[in-house]
Amino acid sequence: MSAPLFRTIGLEKTFGGVVAAKDISIDVMSGERIAIIGSNGAGKTTFVNMVTGYLTPSAGQILFDGHDITGLDPRQTAQAGIRRSFQIAQVFAEMTVLENMLIALIAGQDGRPSARAAITPERIDIARSALDRFGLSVIADTPAGTLPQGTRKQLDIAMAAVGDPRLVLLDEPTSGVSADEKMAMMDTAIAPLDASGATILFIEHDMDVVRRYADRVIAFYEGTVLADGNVAVVLEDEKVRKYVIGDSHA
Amino acid sequence: MMPTLDFRRDHLFVAVLALLVIVGFFLPSWMRFLIQTAMASGLVALGVMLQMRAGLVSFGQGLFFCIGGYAVGLLAAKAGITDVALLLPAAALAALVIGLVLGLLLSRYREIFYAMLTLAVSMILYGLLVKAASLGSTDGFNIPAVSYFGFVPDQAARPDWSYALTGVVVLAGCLGALAYLRSGAGAMLDAVRENEIRLSYLGTSPRVLVFVVYAVAAVLSGLGGGLWAISSGHVDPEMTYWTTSGQFVFVALLAGRGSVVAPVMAYFLLELLRTYALDIAPNAWQLILGSAMLAVIVLLPRGLWSLVARART
Amino acid sequence: MKLVAILLDGLNYSAWLFLVAVGLTLIYGVMRILNIAHGAFYAIGAYVCASALGLYYSAGLPEAGAFLMMGLSALVAGFVVGLLIERVVLRKLYGQDEVIMVLVTYALFLILSDAVKLTWGVESYYVFQPYAYFGYIEFGNLPYQVYDLLVVGLAIVAGIGLWYWLNRTRTGILMTAVVADREVAAAMGVNVTRIFALTFAIGTVLAAVAGAATAPKIAVTPGIGVEVIILAFAVVVIGGLGSIPGAVVGAIFAGYARAICVHVAPQFELFAIYAVMAVVLAIRPHGLFARAEGRKI
Numbered sequence: 001m002s003a004p005l006f007r008t009i010g011l012e013k014t015f016g017g018v019v020a021a022k023d024i025s026i027d028v029m030s031g032e033r034i035a036i037i038g039s040n041g042a043g044k045t046t047f048v049n050m051v052t053g054y055l056t057p058s059a060g061q062i063l064f065d066g067h068d069i070t071g072l073d074p075r076q077t078a079q080a081g082i083r084r085s086f087q088i089a090q091v092f093a094e095m096t097v098l099e100n101m102l103i104a105l106i107a108g109q110d111g112r113p114s115a116r117a118a119i120t121p122e123r124i125d126i127a128r129s130a131l132d133r134f135g136l137s138v139i140a141d142t143p144a145g146t147l148p149q150g151t152r153k154q155l156d157i158a159m160a161a162v163g164d165p166r167l168v169l170l171d172e173p174t175s176g177v178s179a180d181e182k183m184a185m186m187d188t189a190i191a192p193l194d195a196s197g198a199t200i201l202f203i204e205h206d207m208d209v210v211r212r213y214a215d216r217v218i219a220f221y222e223g224t225v226l227a228d229g230n231v232a233v234v235l236e237d238e239k240v241r242k243y244v245i246g247d248s249h250a
Numbered sequence: 251m252m253p254t255l256d257f258r259r260d261h262l263f264v265a266v267l268a269l270l271v272i273v274g275f276f277l278p279s280w281m282r283f284l285i286q287t288a289m290a291s292g293l294v295a296l297g298v299m300l301q302m303r304a305g306l307v308s309f310g311q312g313l314f315f316c317i318g319g320y321a322v323g324l325l326a327a328k329a330g331i332t333d334v335a336l337l338l339p340a341a342a343l344a345a346l347v348i349g350l351v352l353g354l355l356l357s358r359y360r361e362i363f364y365a366m367l368t369l370a371v372s373m374i375l376y377g378l379l380v381k382a383a384s385l386g387s388t389d390g391f392n393i394p395a396v397s398y399f400g401f402v403p404d405q406a407a408r409p410d411w412s413y414a415l416t417g418v419v420v421l422a423g424c425l426g427a428l429a430y431l432r433s434g435a436g437a438m439l440d441a442v443r444e445n446e447i448r449l450s451y452l453g454t455s456p457r458v459l460v461f462v463v464y465a466v467a468a469v470l471s472g473l474g475g476g477l478w479a480i481s482s483g484h485v486d487p488e489m490t491y492w493t494t495s496g497q498f499v500f501v502a503l504l505a506g507r508g509s510v511v512a513p514v515m516a517y518f519l520l521e522l523l524r525t526y527a528l529d530i531a532p533n534a535w536q537l538i539l540g541s542a543m544l545a546v547i548v549l550l551p552r553g554l555w556s557l558v559a560r561a562r563t
Numbered sequence: 564m565k566l567v568a569i570l571l572d573g574l575n576y577s578a579w580l581f582l583v584a585v586g587l588t589l590i591y592g593v594m595r596i597l598n599i600a601h602g603a604f605y606a607i608g609a610y611v612c613a614s615a616l617g618l619y620y621s622a623g624l625p626e627a628g629a630f631l632m633m634g635l636s637a638l639v640a641g642f643v644v645g646l647l648i649e650r651v652v653l654r655k656l657y658g659q660d661e662v663i664m665v666l667v668t669y670a671l672f673l674i675l676s677d678a679v680k681l682t683w684g685v686e687s688y689y690v691f692q693p694y695a696y697f698g699y700i701e702f703g704n705l706p707y708q709v710y711d712l713l714v715v716g717l718a719i720v721a722g723i724g725l726w727y728w729l730n731r732t733r734t735g736i737l738m739t740a741v742v743a744d745r746e747v748a749a750a751m752g753v754n755v756t757r758i759f760a761l762t763f764a765i766g767t768v769l770a771a772v773a774g775a776a777t778a779p780k781i782a783v784t785p786g787i788g789v790e791v792i793i794l795a796f797a798v799v800v801i802g803g804l805g806s807i808p809g810a811v812v813g814a815i816f817a818g819y820a821r822a823i824c825v826h827v828a829p830q831f832e833l834f835a836i837y838a839v840m841a842v843v844l845a846i847r848p849h850g851l852f853a854r855a856e857g858r859k860i
Contacts, residue, residue, distance in 0.1 A: 052451065078453035090448040092441050103441045106434045107452035118434040159452065307662045355845055362597055362661045363848060366800050370841045373793055377833030492793055496669055503666060533680040540673030544652070547667055 003066065005030040005199055006167055011060035013046050013223075020046040021223045024060070028167070033190070033200045035210040035231075037244055038220030044203045045087070047220070048169050052084050053077040065166065078108070083165040087172040087203075089152035093145030097136055097155055100144050101127035104162040127162075133192040134158040150177045150185060157189045161196065168193055170202035174209055182206060186213050207235060207245060219244045263511045264424050270515075271417040279409060286413050286481050288521040289420040291315075291498070292514030293474030296427055297467030298502035299513050303431075304463050305443030309365040310372030311498045314345040314468045316490035317375070318475025320385075321345075323485040326393045333397045334415060338476050345472020349465045357461040360446075372490045379487035390486025393479055416477045420514060423470050427510045435462045500543055567702055569822050575711045577818025578718035582776065583791055584798035585721060585810045586769030592805030593742050593762040595661055599668040600648065602792030603675035604641060604767045608774025610679060611640035613688035613783045620692065629693055637775035638768055644675075645767025649760050657759070672792070680785050687782040694779035714776050721769065725807060738762060742805075797840040803850030812851055816843075 004027040011024040021043040028034065038044050049055040051062060053074045062070045069080055092100050105127055106118045131137045134154060139147065144155060153173060160168055173189055174182040190213055193200055204210050210217060210231065217234040219227040221243045227234045234240055274285040294315045301308050318341035325331040325340055352371055359367055380388050395408060403411045430436040438459055441449045446456040479485045488494060501520055505512035527535045587601045615636035619629055648671060656667055697709035729735040740748045741758050749755045774787075781787065798817050802809025820835040831838075843851060 054447075074447070074450040075453055075455050078451055084451060086448075090445055090451075092444040092448070094444060095440065103438060103449070104452050106437055107441070107449055107454035109434075116434070117429075117432045118437040119432070159448075162452070305662075307665070309665075359844075359848060362665065362804070363844070365662060365665060366597075366796065367841065367844050369793070369796065370800070370837050370844065373797075374834055374837040374841060377831070377835070377837055380833060381830040493789060499666065499669075533685065534677050536673040537677035537681075540670040540675075540677075543670035543673070544667065547663060547670070548655070 002029070004028055004063075005065060007063045008051070009061040009063070011047070011050060011062065012058050013043075013050055013055060014058045019223050021050065021057075023224055026218060026225065026228065028199060028201070030166070030199055031197065032216055033194075033214055034202070034216045034218060035214035036201060036203045036218050036220060037205070037207075037210060037240075038226075039244060042220040042244070043223040044220050045171060046223070048084060048171055048201075048203065051077070052082060052169065078165075081166040082169070083160040083163075083167075084169040085153070085157045085160045085171060085173060087175055089149065089156040091144040091147075091152055091155050091159070094143060096141050096143055097131065097147070098124070098127055098140040100155060100159060101130055101162065104159040108163040130158060130162060130192075133195070134161070135188045150181055153177065154185065154188060157193075161193055161198070164196045165198060168198045168200050170200065172203050172205065174204065174206060182209055183212065211235070260428050260509055260511070263509050264421065264428065267424065267511045267514060268417075268421055271421065274417075275410075275413065282413055283409070283481070284521050284525065285518055286416045287478060288518040289416050289514055290474045290477035290481055291521075292501070292517035293420055293423050293477070294471040295498045295501040295505065295513035295517055296423065296510060297470040297474070298498045299505060299507055299510075300427060300430070300436075300439070300463050300467050300470075302502055303436075303439040303443065303507050304460055306360065306460065306463075307365045307499060308368040308464075308467070308495070309492065309499060310368035310370070310490075310495050311467065311471055312490040312492070312495035313368070313372035313375055314349065314471035315475040315478070315494065315498070316372075316379075316485075316487070317345050317348055318342070318472030318477075319479035319485040319489050320379075320475075321472070322476040322479040323391060323393045324385075326396060327391055332394055333400065334480065335399050337396060337480065338419065338473060341472045341476030341479075342469050343472075345468045345475070346465060349468025349472075353461045353464040353468075356464055357457045369492055369495070372495055373492060375490045376487050376492075379490070386486070388487055390484060390488075393483050393485065395483075396480055412481050416481060419473060419477055423473055424510045424514065427466070427470065430466055431510065435459055439463060500539065503543065504546055565826055568705055569819075569826050571702065571705065571707055572825060573815075573819040573822030574715055575818075576821055577814045578715040579773070579777065580794060580798050580818050581718045581810060581814035582714070582721060582769070582773040584795040584814060585725065585807065586766035586773075587795045588799040588802070588805055588807060588810045589725065589769070590763060590766035591799065592807070593738055594657075594759055595805075596653070596664045596668065597661065597796075597804070598766070599665060599792055600671040600675055601668075601766070601770050601795060602788035603672050603679065604644060604770035604788075605774040605777075605791050606679055606788035607640055607644055607675065608637045608771025609778040609781075609783045609787060610683050610688070610774075611636045611771070612775035612778045613690045614683070616690040616693070616778075617688070620690075626692065626696060629696075633693065633775050633778075634772070637771040641768030641771030642764050644771075645764035646760060648767070649763040653763065654756070654759075672788070676785070676788065679788075685785055687784040688778075689782055690779050692779065710779070717772075717776060721772070722807070722811060729807070734758075734761070794836065797836050800850055801840050801843045803852035806850070806852035809850060809852030 006028040008024050008026050011021060013021040024047060036044050036047070046055065050057050053072045053076060056071050061068060064080055064082060067080070069077060072080065092103060095103065102119055102123060105123050128137065128140065131140055134157070136155060136158060139151065144152065147155065153176065157170060157173060170189070174185055177185050186209055190200065214231050216229065217231050218225060219234055219240045226243060227237045227240050235245070274282055277285070294311055297314070298308055298311050321341045321344040322337045325337055331337065356364065356367055379385060385391060398411055398415065438449065438454060442456045442459050449456050475489060501516050502513055505516035524535060527538055583605060587598060590596055590598050612633050615632050616629055619632045652667070652671060656664065694708065694710045697713070699706040699708045701707065729739060737748070737753050738758050740753060741755055745755060794817070798813040799810055801816050802811070802813030816839055817836045820839045821832055824832045824835040
């Protein structure tokens with residue numbers, strides 16, 4: 001069996017005595033598609049924020065591709081090959097969709113500022129074909145701020161996918177999206193990510209979405225991992241049904 | 251919707267500015283001098299505008315205007331170095347060195363704290379200069395006539411030469427700023443203003459970008475100060491007083507962030523207005539200025555759109 | 564001897580700085596407006612006071628009543644101008660970015676500065692009588708103006724009064740509620756608009772009082788507000804924007820920094836205050852008494 005792409009060992013985060021995450025040890029193999037479930041306050045977002053460097057863990061270790069990335073900042077984790085999208089889409093509202101993608105390209109490739117002209121025909125081609133893959137071509141010249149929330153989230157995910165990151169974390173990709181659009185949303189987001197060979201972790205509340213798109217589930221409860229494994233097994237787990245799924249249908 | 255990252259037309263604007271500079275050469279001498287000082291100051295306003303692209307308002311850009319001016323003044327009046335080939339690089343270098351050092355500190359700050367701290371450092375220099383008797387305290391000191399790459403123009407030709415020098419350097423400054431905005435570091439300034447956290451998650455450091463823009467603005471402002479000193483033949487601490495910096499902010503605000511030539515042109519407009527306003531109503535100039543500023547803020551929110559709608563995601 | 568001089572000068576200067584700065588910090592604390600026009604309100608206070616005293620003395624009324632006149636003129640001038648500016652300009656712009664509001668008040672500063680020039684002309688006004696009225700006392704052989712002592716007293720009264728008002732009166736407590744959370748306060752039925760108007764007027768009155776108290780010590784002349792505003796900025800930034808105890812500490816820091824420099828190294832007099840400000844900001848970016856606000860994603 002090959003080494004995991006990503007692993008956390010005994011990850012812990014406390015905020016002035018309040019434990020937000022505790023003893024999180026997870027191994028993720030390359031190519032897996034993992035759903036993270038749990039009620040609000042279960043520690044899911046804290047976990048994502050630690051992994052991507054927004055929060056520094058109080059204890060524990062994060063390994064990515066064999067390297068210790070504990071304590072790196074968001075820029076460094078992004079450069080290492082971990083990207084994320086956000087529960088509330090984080091886009092550059094005044095720029096067009098294409099410009100948003102160009103900024104994502106420039107930021108990822110010129111990690112340090114460079115003196116070369118940033119917007120080249122090649123980059124515009126790359127940005128356009130990426131928009132194509134995510135089905136956003138038609139709105140390439142629309143300012144991102146005028147897009148509906150669902151489309152904005154798609155753009156957010158497309159930006160996270162720029163530069164073919166090895167690991168992509170999607171923070172509630174279907175929240176704020178109407179019930180009948182959720183599957184379409186996931187289809188357009190997951191397919192191009194899969195095609196690029198990215199390993200995907202996504203936070204999700206809708207168990208139908210989880211069943212359809214995940215091949216493994218990690219359930220969080222009160223800052224720690226309650227269950228981790230095969231979708232069918234975890235979702236039928238008695239504790240998960242009681243503490244996680246019961247709450248999440250609210 | 252105006253594309254924020256498209257500067258293809260800016261080369262055209264710079265060409266228009268170049269044409270105006272040439273036309274200016276044949277204008278009456280008082281008007282030509284007005285253009286000359288406006289261009290020098292406009293370079294500083296351009297520095298303020300670049301920072302505004304990143305959502306940062308420098309309320310102390312006079313610092314580098316003054317550093318550039320005093321670098322030229324000290325070399326020419328105290329050290330006997332009077333050739334522009336050395337004076338202007340010295341002005342730019344002095345501003346760059348101070349800009350790099352201060353930039354390390356300032357790049358950590360945003361919003362009102364950036365404005366306050368830039369103001370504080372500019373006032374520190376002011377406080378030092380007004381007490382420096384050997385530099386003429388509040389009166390400053392005069393600068394001898396300069397030479398141009400070894401050539402010393404006679405008295406009558408001096409204004410022609412300094413005008414040409416200012417025109418060439420300011421145009422070069424605009425082209426430099428344009429190249430910077432087209433580069434990765436410049437193109438991402440808008441993204442810094444709009445959503446810094448997103449930008450770092452995409453793999454770049456907003457702090458480094460702010461550091462760079464501060465240094466670039468410092469160099470432009472230092473050059474502007476050096477040119478202003480050569481043009482007027484005089485420097486004084488007023489150059490780093492907060493009201494001078496306030497004027498640069500005013501012009502940058504008026505000009506908007508759209509084009510690199512806008513601050514230069516806006517500065518000329520301002521100086522022209524001032525000339526006539528001071529004739530008609532000498533005690534109402536600031537009143538006019540303030541009212542215009544309020545009008546821009548209230549009635550032209552598009553020009554300020556970016557600052558207003560920032561970070562409301 | 565030098566030490567006594569530093570202590571007394573520092574005390575005077577700190578008290579004056581506090582008077583000048585406290586209105587600024589109050590307005591920022593409640594309204595999130597860094598008010599550059601504060602300097603103009605200070606100038607207006609000084610001018611109105613000088614004019615009022617001029618009229619008073621020429622009417623030949625008893626000299627002691629002049630102090631009442633000073634207070635009254637500052638109060639009325641500050642209140643009227645403050646309410647007017649708040650109603651006509653600021654109210655239309657609430658909710659704008661903080662940096663935009665700085666530019667708005669900068670514009671107001673420019674406008675008011677010229678309004679002062681147009682109203683009072685460009686000559687200087689001198690009203691030294693109140694300053695000379697009480698004479699001086701001696702510490703060792705250092706003369707100390709009793710008037711300066713009164714300014715120290717005024718600063719203490721203003722500070723305690725403001726504290727009492729903010730912490731012990733109904734309106735003051737409502738005001739702190741607005742500071743804590745504008746929306747919640749509004750939802751609870753607090754009239755935020757009225758609170759804002761009142762806060763701004765009180766801040767303006769404080770600036771005018773500072774100007775009036777200073778008028779007998781200086782030549783009241785165009786441009787007196789320009790330097791004052793920068794000093795007041797330094798004080799509130801050192802203490803932490805929006806904090807009243809911060810303004811006390813900031814005024815003492817800046818006041819004594821200057822006093823020490825005046826007596827020990829006069830060439831660094833002005834430099835000292837801004838240097839203290841820069842050092843404090845470099846170490847504690849949000850000032851000594853303010854908490855940093857994080858951003859949630």
